[in-house]
Amino acid sequence: GENVEQHPSTLSVQEGDSAVIKCTYSDSASNYFPWYKQELGKGPQLIIDIRSNVGEKKDQRIAVTLNKTAKHFSLHITETQPEDSAVYFCAASFTGGGNKLTFGTGTQLKVEL
Amino acid sequence: DGGITQSPKYLFRKEGQNVTLSCEQNLNHDAMYWYRQDPGQGLRLIYYSQIVNDFQKGDIAEGYSVSREKKESFPLTVTSAQKNPTAFYLCASRGTSGGVGEQFFGPGTRLTVL
Numbered sequence: 001g002e003n004v005e006q007h008p009s010t011l012s013v014q015e016g017d018s019a020v021i022k023c024t025y026s027d028s029a030s031n032y033f034p035w036y037k038q039e040l041g042k043g044p045q046l047i048i049d050i051r052s053n054v055g056e057k058k059d060q061r062i063a064v065t066l067n068k069t070a071k072h073f074s075l076h077i078t079e080t081q082p083e084d085s086a087v088y089f090c091a092a093s094f095t096g097g098g099n100k101l102t103f104g105t106g107t108q109l110k111v112e113l
Numbered sequence: 114d115g116g117i118t119q120s121p122k123y124l125f126r127k128e129g130q131n132v133t134l135s136c137e138q139n140l141n142h143d144a145m146y147w148y149r150q151d152p153g154q155g156l157r158l159i160y161y162s163q164i165v166n167d168f169q170k171g172d173i174a175e176g177y178s179v180s181r182e183k184k185e186s187f188p189l190t191v192t193s194a195q196k197n198p199t200a201f202y203l204c205a206s207r208g209t210s211g212g213v214g215e216q217f218f219g220p221g222t223r224l225t226v227l
Binding site (some may be wrong): 001004006015020034041042043044045046049089098099100101102104105106107 | 119144148153154155156157158161163165169171172203205207214215216217218219220221223
C-alpha cells in the first residue's frame with residue numbers, strides 16, 4: 001500500500017519568514033495530494049491540494065509543488081503569521097479503491113513573534 | 114449550515130464496554146470515513162463507506178465495527194476487543210462526483226477508556 005513520509009516533525013520560524021514542509025510518497029498510482037491544517041482539539045481543514053497533472057499551485061501565501069518523478073511534494077507558506085501555528089498534514093490518494101487518503105505523520109509549525 | 118457533526122466531543126468509558134461514536138453529514142456526500150489519531154501520529158483509516166449499505170475495512174479495523182443504513186449517518190462502534198481504544202476519532206465525508214475530491218472532516222470525538 002501507499003506510504004507517506006513527512007519532514008520535519010517540528011518547525012519553528014520567525015514571523016514573516018517562509019516555512020517549507022516536505023513529503024514523499026511510495027505509490028506511483030497516487031494522483032491527488034492534499035494538505036490539511038489542524039488546530040488543537042479540532043478536525044483537519046483542507047488548505048490546498050494538487051493533482052498529478054499539475055506541477056505547482058498557489059493560493060495567496062500558500063503554494064504546493066509536486067515532483068512526480070521523484071515522488072515528492074512540498075508545502076510552502078510565505079510571510080508566516082502567528083495564526084499559521086498549527087499541525088500540518090500531507091496526504092496522498094488515487095482515484096478508485098475508495099479514494100482512501102494515506103497521511104504523513106504531521107509537522108508542528110510554530111510561528112514566533 | 115452544511116457540514117459534519119460528531120458527538121459527543123468527549124467520551125469516557127470503562128474498560129470492557131462497547132461505545133458508539135456518532136457521525137452525521139448534511140453535505141449529500143456518498144462516501145464517509147473513520148480515522149483514528151494518536152499523539153504524534155498521522156490519521157489512520159479504520160473503515161470507509163462509498164455508498165449506503167456498503168463499507169470496507171481500512172488499515173486498522175480490528176476491534177471496530179460500523180454500519181451505513183442511511184446516507185447521512187456512519188456510526189462507529191469501538192468494541193471491547195480494541196486493545197488501545199483511547200484516541201481522537203475523526204469522521205470525514207467526500208462527494209464522489211468528478212473523481213478524487215476533498216474529504217471534509219468533523220470536529221472529532223476524544224475517547225478515553227478508564
